Amino acid sequence: MAGMGDLTLFLPEAVVLLAALVAFVMAIFTTNYRNVWAATTFMAVAAVVVSILCIDFQGEPFFPGIYKVDLFSQLLKVGLTIGLALTMLVSRDLPSVRKSSHNDLPIFLTLGTLGMMMLVSATELLTLYVVLELSAYALYVMAALNRDQRMAGESGVKYLLFGAAASAVTLYGLSLIYGAVGSTMIVDVVHAEPTALLVVGVILTLSGLFFKLAVLPFHAWAPDTYQGAPHQVATFIGTSSKVAAVGILVRVLTMSLDSDAVQTLLIALAVVSMTIGNLAALAQKDLKRLLAWSTVAHAGYILLGLLTLSEMGMAAAIFYGLTYLVIAFAAFLAVVAVSPKGENPSLESLKGLYRRAPLVGVVLLAGMFGLAGVPPTPGFTGKWFVFSAALDSHYFWLVLIGAVNATISLYYYLRVVRYAYQTVPDGDAEGSAPMKVALPTQLAAWVAMAIIAVVGFYPGPLWDLARGAAKVLLGAAGG
Amino acid sequence: MANSDLLTYILLAPMAAFFATLVIPAKNTTAIKVANAVFSGVALVLSIVVFTAYDMAAGGYQMVTDIPWIDSIGIRYTVAVDGVGVVLVLLNAIVFFTGVLTMWTLTLRVKEYFAFMALLVFGVFGVFISLDVFIFFFFYEVAVLPMYPLIAIWGSTKKEYSAMKLTLYLMVGSALLFPGLIALFVAGGSGSWNIEFLAAAIQNQPEFQVFVYPFIYIGFGILAGMWPFHGWSPTGHVAAPTAVSMLHAGVLMKLGAFGILRIAIGILPHGAETWAPMFASFATVGIVYGAFVAMRQNDFKYVIGFSSVSHMGIVLLGLNTLAPDGTAGAVFQMFAHGIMTALFFSAVGFIYDQSHDRDIRNFGGLSKQVPIAAGFFIVASLCGMGVPGFASFWAEFLVFLQALASWPVLGVLAIVGLVFTALYALRVLGKAMFGPANPKWDHLKDATPWAMVPRVILIGVLILFGFFPSWILDLIHTTTGSN
Numbered sequence: 001m002a003g004m005g006d007l008t009l010f011l012p013e014a015v016v017l018l019a020a021l022v023a024f025v026m027a028i029f030t031t032n033y034r035n036v037w038a039a040t041t042f043m044a045v046a047a048v049v050v051s052i053l054c055i056d057f058q059g060e061p062f063f064p065g066i067y068k069v070d071l072f073s074q075l076l077k078v079g080l081t082i083g084l085a086l087t088m089l090v091s092r093d094l095p096s097v098r099k100s101s102h103n104d105l106p107i108f109l110t111l112g113t114l115g116m117m118m119l120v121s122a123t124e125l126l127t128l129y130v131v132l133e134l135s136a137y138a139l140y141v142m143a144a145l146n147r148d149q150r151m152a153g154e155s156g157v158k159y160l161l162f163g164a165a166a167s168a169v170t171l172y173g174l175s176l177i178y179g180a181v182g183s184t185m186i187v188d189v190v191h192a193e194p195t196a197l198l199v200v201g202v203i204l205t206l207s208g209l210f211f212k213l214a215v216l217p218f219h220a221w222a223p224d225t226y227q228g229a230p231h232q233v234a235t236f237i238g239t240s241s242k243v244a245a246v247g248i249l250v251r252v253l254t255m256s257l258d259s260d261a262v263q264t265l266l267i268a269l270a271v272v273s274m275t276i277g278n279l280a281a282l283a284q285k286d287l288k289r290l291l292a293w294s295t296v297a298h299a300g301y302i303l304l305g306l307l308t309l310s311e312m313g314m315a316a317a318i319f320y321g322l323t324y325l326v327i328a329f330a331a332f333l334a335v336v337a338v339s340p341k342g343e344n345p346s347l348e349s350l351k352g353l354y355r356r357a358p359l360v361g362v363v364l365l366a367g368m369f370g371l372a373g374v375p376p377t378p379g380f381t382g383k384w385f386v387f388s389a390a391l392d393s394h395y396f397w398l399v400l401i402g403a404v405n406a407t408i409s410l411y412y413y414l415r416v417v418r419y420a421y422q423t424v425p426d427g428d429a430e431g432s433a434p435m436k437v438a439l440p441t442q443l444a445a446w447v448a449m450a451i452i453a454v455v456g457f458y459p460g461p462l463w464d465l466a467r468g469a470a471k472v473l474l475g476a477a478g479g
Numbered sequence: 480m481a482n483s484d485l486l487t488y489i490l491l492a493p494m495a496a497f498f499a500t501l502v503i504p505a506k507n508t509t510a511i512k513v514a515n516a517v518f519s520g521v522a523l524v525l526s527i528v529v530f531t532a533y534d535m536a537a538g539g540y541q542m543v544t545d546i547p548w549i550d551s552i553g554i555r556y557t558v559a560v561d562g563v564g565v566v567l568v569l570l571n572a573i574v575f576f577t578g579v580l581t582m583w584t585l586t587l588r589v590k591e592y593f594a595f596m597a598l599l600v601f602g603v604f605g606v607f608i609s610l611d612v613f614i615f616f617f618f619y620e621v622a623v624l625p626m627y628p629l630i631a632i633w634g635s636t637k638k639e640y641s642a643m644k645l646t647l648y649l650m651v652g653s654a655l656l657f658p659g660l661i662a663l664f665v666a667g668g669s670g671s672w673n674i675e676f677l678a679a680a681i682q683n684q685p686e687f688q689v690f691v692y693p694f695i696y697i698g699f700g701i702l703a704g705m706w707p708f709h710g711w712s713p714t715g716h717v718a719a720p721t722a723v724s725m726l727h728a729g730v731l732m733k734l735g736a737f738g739i740l741r742i743a744i745g746i747l748p749h750g751a752e753t754w755a756p757m758f759a760s761f762a763t764v765g766i767v768y769g770a771f772v773a774m775r776q777n778d779f780k781y782v783i784g785f786s787s788v789s790h791m792g793i794v795l796l797g798l799n800t801l802a803p804d805g806t807a808g809a810v811f812q813m814f815a816h817g818i819m820t821a822l823f824f825s826a827v828g829f830i831y832d833q834s835h836d837r838d839i840r841n842f843g844g845l846s847k848q849v850p851i852a853a854g855f856f857i858v859a860s861l862c863g864m865g866v867p868g869f870a871s872f873w874a875e876f877l878v879f880l881q882a883l884a885s886w887p888v889l890g891v892l893a894i895v896g897l898v899f900t901a902l903y904a905l906r907v908l909g910k911a912m913f914g915p916a917n918p919k920w921d922h923l924k925d926a927t928p929w930a931m932v933p934r935v936i937l938i939g940v941l942i943l944f945g946f947f948p949s950w951i952l953d954l955i956h957t958t959t960g961s962n
Contacts, residue, residue, distance in 0.1 A: 312552075354591075375620045384613065384661075388552070391661045392669055399661065403654035410650050414627055414643065421591075422632050422639075460549040467551055 009061040009069045012051040012077045013117050016084070019043030020110035027103035037092055040106035041440070044085040051078045055465075065185045066124040072318075072469035073121040076247040079322045080120070083240030084113040086329050087232060089444035095342030096230040098147040105142065109236060112138030116244035120251070125174045125184040128248070132170070135244060136163055136212075142233040143225050147342060155228025162211060162221040170208025176201030177255075189255045202256045203265060209252060212245035214292075215299045216273040223280075226292035227344060234288055235332035238295060239325045246302055246321035250314050253306055254473055266307035267398065274300030274405040281412050287335055287345045290412060291328070294371055297409060298324060304395075304402055305386040313389035315470035319463055320386055323370075323378035323455060330367030330448045334360050334420075337437050337445075353420040357435035363445045364420050366452050372413040373406050378455040378462075385463065483542045485529055486558045486608045489568065492522035493575065493604060497597035505590040512583060515593045519576040522604070526572035530954075533565045538957035540610065540675070548614070553664075553671045557610040562957040563810050567607045567737060570817045573940060574729040575600045577933035578722035581825050584832065585633075585720075592633055595625040599726060606734050612660050612672040612742065619656075622734060623649050623702070626715070626727065634718040636778075641711075641718035648711035652701035652735075659694035663746060666691075678746045685749045692750025695743040696758060703735030704791040705758075706765030713784030721828025724780070728787045729821035733813045736794050740806065744798060751801055756886070759799035763889040763896075765792030770899035774906065779827045779837045782907055783820065786863055789900060790816045790871075796893055797878035800885040806959040808877025811951060815871035815941065819862045822937040826855035829930065833923050839907055844916030849925040853912045855934045860904040862941055865897065870944040873952070 007014075023040045030036060055074045060067060087109060094102050115135025122128040140163060144156025174184075180198035181189050192198060211218040226234045256262040277297030284290035302324075305317035337360040338345045338353065354361040370379035383406065387399045437445075455462055496518035503510045533541055540559035548556045560568060578596070585592060598621065605618025624646070631642035664672055666687050667680035681688060697708065704712045712732070716724050744751045769789030776782045790812070797809025829852050830845070831837050846853040862869040865876075875897070883890035926934070944951055 369624070374624050375617045380617070380620060383657075384616075385552070387657055388661050388664065391658060391665050394665075396658055396662060399658040400654070403657035404651070406657075407647065407650040407654045411643070411647060414646060417628070418631055418639065421628060458548075460547075460551075463549050464551050 006059055007061055009057050009059050011057075012047060012054050012074070012081065013114060015043065015047040015050045016081065016110055016114045016117060019047060020107060020114060023106040023110055027107060031103075033094070033102040034092070036103050036106055037088070040110060041085070041088040044081065044088045044110070047081040048078070048085050051081045065187060066127050067118070067121050068123045069121055070469075070472045071465070072247075072250075072473045075318070075322070075465050075469045076120040076243060077117050079243045079325055080113055080116050080240050083236070083243060083325050083329070084109060086444050086448065087236045087240070089440045089447075090235065090333055090336045091232045092438050092440045094230065094232065095340060096147060097145045097232070097342075098152070101145045105145065105232065108138040108142045112142070112236065113240060116240060119244050120247035123186045123251070125177060125186065125189075129171060129174060132248070133167065135241070136167065139233075139237060139241060142236070143229040145233065146228055146230050151228040155225045158221045159225045162218075166208040166211030166218060170205050173201045173204025173206070173208065176204060186251065186255060194256075194259055199256065199259055199261050202252065202259070202262060205252055206249070206262070206265075209245060209249050210269065212241060213249065213299045213302065214295050215269050215303060216276050216296055219273070219277070219296045219299075222295060223289045223292040226288045226295075227286060231288075231332070231336045231339065231342070234291075235329065235336065238291060238332055239329045242295070242328070243321050243325050246317055249306060250317060250470075250473060253309060253314075256309070258309075263307055263309065266303050267395075270300045270303035270307055271398070271401055272300070273297065273303065274402060278405050278408045281409065284412070285346055285348075287347060287350070287416070290347075290416070291331055291335070294409065294412075295328070297405065298371070300405070301383065301386055301402060304390050304398060308389050308393040308395070310389060310393055311467070311470045311474050312392055313386075314473065315463070315467040316382070316385035316389040318469055319459075319466040320382040322462065322466070323382045326448055326451045326455075327367055327370030327377065327379050330363045330445075330452065331371060333441065333445055333448060334364035334367065337441055338435070340436070347416060347419050350416065350419040356433065357437055359442060359445055360435070360437060361420050363449060365417055366449055368413040368417050370452055372410045376456040377452050378459055381456065381459040381463075483544055485525060485532070486542050486560060487544055489522055489525045489529070489572070490558070490601065490604050490608065492518045492525065493597045493601040497594055497601065500590055500594045500597060503590070508586070508589040511589055511593055512579070515579045515597065516576075518597075519572070519579045519600075523572040523576045526569045529560065530565055530569050533560065533562070533954065535562070535953055535957050538562070543610075553669070554613045555611050555671075555673065556614055557673060558608040558614075559610045560608055562954040563737070563740065563959075564607050565954055566810060566814050566951055567733060568604065570733070570814050571600065571603050571607060571730050573936070574725055574817060574821045577821060577825065577936055578725050580933035581725065581828065582720075582722040583929075587633060592629070595629050596722065596726070599625040599629070599731075603726075603730050603734060607737065610674050612663060612674060612677065614672075615674075615738075615742070616656065616660055619734060619738065620653060622731060623653070626719075626723070626731070629723045630715060630719045633720040633723070635720070636718050637714070638718040641714040645711040645715035648708065649702055652698045652708075655694045655698035659691050659698055660742070662687075662691050663742075674741065674746060681746060688747040688750035689753045690750075692743060692747045692754050695747070696739055696754065699735045699738035699743060700758075700795070701735065702732060703739065703795060704732050704765070704788050705735075705795055706761055706768055706788065706792065709765065709769070709788045712788055713781055716784035716787065716824075717778060717780040721824055721832070724824035724828070725821040728783070728824065729817040732787065732791055733817055736791065736798065736809070736813055739795070740798055740810070744801065748801075755799045755801055759796055759886050759889055762792045762795035762799055763893050765789065766796065766893045767896035767899065770896050770903060774899060774903040777839050779831070779839060779907070779911070780824070782839070782903060783823045783827065786900070786903065787816070787820060789896065790820075790863070793875055793878050793893070796882055796889065800878075800881045802881050802885055803956070803959045804877050805881030805885065807952060807955045808874050808881060810955045810959070811948070812871065812874035812878060814951060815862070815869070815874045815944070818937050818940050819859055819869075819871055822855060822934060822941070823859040823863070825934055825937065826852060826859055829855070829926060830923070834920060839911045842911040842917055842920065843914045844912075845920070846912045847916050848920055849923050851926045851931065855926075855938070857908060857912055858938050858941070860908055864901045864904050868945045869941050870948065870951075871941075872945060873948040
């Protein structure tokens with residue numbers, strides 16, 4: 001194990017930090033967004049490569065106990081950098097972002113990713129809080145960049161207010177934990193006696209984190225923010241930010257092993273989240289709102305794995321989060337691609353997509369089937385793992401509720417597919433003309449589909465990594 | 480046995496068809512059709528090889544391939560066939576091949592159609608050869624989902640409604656299967672998903688078996704068209720395009736019955752015993768109800784759709800006797816009904832493609848106008864009635880014989896249902912095929928030799944195994960045992 005101060009451990013974050021600096025400096029000296037975009041995208045792809053190369057690193061680059069690099073953090077960092085790179089790929093044209101802010105987007109995307117990457121490594125409560133805010137501020141700003149001022153305002157303010165409230169709750173929870181344990185190191189908290197004060201503290205901390213994952217009842221921002229944020233930002237919030245949320249939830253939950261109160265809370269939230277999320281999604285006509293509600297439902301499935309508090313459950317949640325990143329990205333890619341002028345796509349506007357842009361049609365199909373949990377996409381395997389973990393802990397009825405929910409969700413996912421694949425566009429020329437899809441977007445589409453197909457058919461390696469990550473995490477917590 | 484990779488090749492044949500379809504440009508429809516015909520032909524030939532190569536003296540699972548898939552959670556790609564699997568693989572290959580030939584005249588979005596169809600067949604093959612619960616369910620879902628676009632895009636008569644209804648019904652089945660199947664894994668010690676292993680591991684947990692059995696039985700039963708969850712089946716059949724109806728009624732419904740046989744009854748024999756009286760009654764109701772409703776239908780396809788509910792009832796009744804003869808009859812019926820329904824839909828599709836009408840009352844004397852096409856339909860009807868000389872005769876005979884022994888009351892009721900079967904079949908024949916001809920349809924062209932090929936193959940199979948039932952029954956008996 002590398003010792004303290006070994007900064008090579010910090011390499012993935014360093015590359016992303018460098019990317020942020022590059023974007024920042026270029027934004028000052030050039031007015032041409034294309035250049036900023038090209039440089040940042042290049043850096044983002046480099047970050048993916050570096051993260052993959054660094055996956056076996058482990059150790060503590062800074063003061064002991066504060067910041068931990070292990071298989072768990074490195075695996076999630078790979079996911080986060082992939083999320084960043086994919087989002088950058090679909091950001092070459094930003095019709096939904098107001099013109100004057102084009103150059104700002106790459107800066108905040110990279111900064112947000114940096115915050116999330118540090119978040120999954122943070123093992124000390126104050127560090128955790130600081131990097132949580134670092135990632136959140138970037139998102140708050142970006143959520144308000146829509147070219148439509150009214151929508152931008154609504155989306156940004158709602159996100160900020162809910163986020164600030166959640167953050168306050170988290171902070172209060174953290175203070176209670178400190179009061180109960182007298183230390184801010186997660187390791188110390190894990191080994192502390194589970195007093196009532198500590199449990200309350202953990203629950204309050206969790207509440208703030210549930211906001212990020214959009215678990216009901218902390219979801220209220222999601223539909224409006226998704227709808228009002230620029231497409232690329234919604235993509236980022238809907239993909240990378242969810243992986244980070246899963247990561248930090250897993251980390252915090254290691255503090256509450258064997259707590260019935262926490263488990264009961266998680267059960268209740270999982271059921272409510274799945275059910276309400278799916279039922280609300282049934283009624284949506286705006287594709288982005290639909291995806292927002294589907295996020296709420298998927299947060300419920302992820303909780304199903306987390307609430308077991310077992311190694312298998314954590315591994316299942318990690319696997320689910322990572323595959324969800326790519327699957328949800330596929331869906332958002334379609335949102336970006338079908339709105340060349342930056343408008344919000346309704347289900348109606350998908351009509352005849354299969355003919356206007358076959359590639360986007362296929363990606364949307366892969367995304368929808370993946371979200372619905374249909375093989376051969378990893379959505380199916382992810383559900384299977386999560387359900388297996390829950391049943392392994394004898395939550396038979398919970399799994400049944402989850403599976404019934406998956407059936408409900410199929411209705412609205414299939415409805416999207418139906419619009420895209422079946423309904424023939426109306427006669428007007430604009431509605432049926434072939435669509436131009438930017439080259440980088442096409443590239444992102446192929447990458448997303450390749451990942452979906454490979455992991456869908458051969459989930460073994462990723463599952464083993466997730467399993468290993470969960471083992472490291474719980475091993476560190478237990479020993 | 481040296482040819483243990485054979486099953487994997489069969490599985491890959493539709494995958495190859497799928498990729499070939501994706502690669503060939505959409506404009507070149509003939510190339511797509513030829514590619515699909517070739518690969519489905521390969522699958523058929525390989526299936527026949529498996530059929531002949533299966534060592535009946537040895538019995539049991541053969542041609543095993545066992546590769547770790549997700550080893551750390553015990554999932555392995557384990558494929559093998561027993562006597563039942565051999566028969567059903569052959570059935571799927573026949574229906575796939577004839578299905579491709581039947582759709583030779585398709586012009587609407589040919590590329591996507593064949594891609595979805597190949598994916599569906601891929602899933603079906605996978606289910607029939609899987610010996611691992613995860614892989615089994617994986618393929619099961621792969622097989623079910625393509626039905627949605629296939630019906631919603633290429634179907635007729637309320638196609639979107641029917642497609643969604645079918646998918647949701649089947650997914651409710653999956654929702655029951657999810658906890659049911661994973662519970663098996665947990666009860667088996669969370670080490671392996673292997674079907675044989677689980678059967679041995681759960682042997683001594685009677686209470687668990689009784690608890691979990693209905694989830695799995697109903698979960699699969701929905702796809703098998705079990706009464707009272709059959710609602711998706713007639714509407715789905717009616718809306719689906721010809722080859723999809725063929726695959727759907729011919730093969731897909733058998734997946735459900737196969738799942739019940741292999742997993743529900745195979746792993747949970749004690750649960751099966753406890754629940755058999757109830758599910759056997761359901762099956763009997765299905766037989767009689769399906770036949771009754773079929774009598775009142777005026778749409779060709781609705782008649783066949785409800786007749787499928789009735790015939791699948793026979794399969795389920797046979798399975799629920801839990802006795803070798805009943806099970807063997809049920810499997811034989813799965814095969815015979817698969818071929819017969821494929822022929823039925825193929826024949827109706829031929830008439831509908833030209834007339835765009837399926838109302839029985841609008842037809843008459845088709846046997847004079849299009850003697851060959853009508854001939855196909857008549858043969859299928861006779862087979863549906865269980866006339867000796869066709870494969871289904873032996874199947875139904877075995878099931879009813881065993882049913883009378885196991886559940887006398889239900890057996891008698893089911894045989895009464897058979898009378899109604901004859902009634903509805905003869906009613907259709909009398910109205911549409913014979914009687915005064917409707918001059919409106921004088922222009923209909925009869926089947927060309929090319930169009931006859933797939934139908935003749937199906938009839939040939941029905942008659943072949945009608946006269947030599949032992950070729951199949953001996954195979955099936957290696958799995959079920961005989962009494």
